[in-house]
Amino acid sequence: MIISLVIHAAPGTSQGAQTALTFCQAALDAGHQIYRLFFYEDGVHNAHALAVWPQDERDLNAAWATLIRDHRLDAVVCVASALKRGVLNTDEAARYEKNAASLEPSFEISGLGQWVDACLHSDRVVSFGV
Amino acid sequence: MSTLHIVSKSPFRTDALQRCLSLVAPGDSIILIEDGVLAVNLSILGERISGTDVSCFALAGDLIARSLTTAGTEIQQADAASFVALVCEHRNSISYG
Numbered sequence: 001m002i003i004s005l006v007i008h009a010a011p012g013t014s015q016g017a018q019t020a021l022t023f024c025q026a027a028l029d030a031g032h033q034i035y036r037l038f039f040y041e042d043g044v045h046n047a048h049a050l051a052v053w054p055q056d057e058r059d060l061n062a063a064w065a066t067l068i069r070d071h072r073l074d075a076v077v078c079v080a081s082a083l084k085r086g087v088l089n090t091d092e093a094a095r096y097e098k099n100a101a102s103l104e105p106s107f108e109i110s111g112l113g114q115w116v117d118a119c120l121h122s123d124r125v126v127s128f129g130v
Numbered sequence: 131m132s133t134l135h136i137v138s139k140s141p142f143r144t145d146a147l148q149r150c151l152s153l154v155a156p157g158d159s160i161i162l163i164e165d166g167v168l169a170v171n172l173s174i175l176g177e178r179i180s181g182t183d184v185s186c187f188a189l190a191g192d193l194i195a196r197s198l199t200t201a202g203t204e205i206q207q208a209d210a211a212s213f214v215a216l217v218c219e220h221r222n223s224i225s226y227g
Binding site: 001014016019023025027030032123125126127128129 | 136138163164165189192209210211213214215217218223225226227
C-alpha cells in the first residue's frame with residue numbers, strides 16, 4: 001500500500017515522533033511504499049540539523065535522517081512551521097539574512113499543498129503526535 | 131468503511147478515549163499507543179468493546195514501558211508490524227490527542 005505520515009510531535013517533548021519513526025520503519029519492512037513524510041508544527045524539530053542529543057538517549061534527528069536517506073523518502077517540513085521555529089535551509093537563511101542554516105539536508109521545505117497532494121496519492125494517511 | 135481509532139494520550143489527562151468511544155462504530159478497531167495504553171484496565175473501555183465487533187489493541191512496547199498488562203481484558207497486544215497491518219485493514223484512521 002501507499003502510505004503517508006504527518007508528524008506533529010517534536011522529538012524531545014513527546015513520544016509521537018518515536019512512534020512515527022518506528023511505524024515508518026515497520027511499514028517499509030512490510031513492503032509498503034511511503035509516499036511522503038510531512039512534518040508539521042512542532043514536528044519540524046525532527047528536521048533540525050543542529051540538535052545534539054545526550055549519549056544515553058536515542059538521537060531521533062539522526063535516526064530520521066538515516067531512514068530518509070537509506071530509503072530515499074520524500075520528507076517535507078511545513079515552511080510556515082519551520083521558519084518560526086528556526087528551521088531554515090540555506091535559501092531561507094539567505095532570504096531572511098540569518099547567519100546559519102539548520103535544516104538537515106535530507107528534508108525539504110515546502111507548503112501544506114504537499115500534504116494535500118500526499119492525501120490524494122496515498123491509500124492510507126496516519127497522524128502522529130497530535 | 132471501517133476506521134482505526136488511534137488513542138495516544140492518557141485517559142487521566144485528556145478526553146481522547148471518551149471522544150474515541152463516542153465515535154467508534156461496529157467493524158472499527160481501537161489501538162492504544164504511548165500514554166493511551168494507560169486506559170488498558172479502565173472499565174469504560176472494557177464495557178464499550180465487550181460483546182461487540184469492535185476490536186481493541188495496545189502497543190506491546192508501550193505497555194511494557196509502563197509495567198502494564200492486558201491480562202484479564204479483551205485487549206490484544208500489537209507490535210509495530212501489527213500496527214501497520216491494522217492501518218492497512220481499515221479504510222480510515224483517526225488520531226486522538
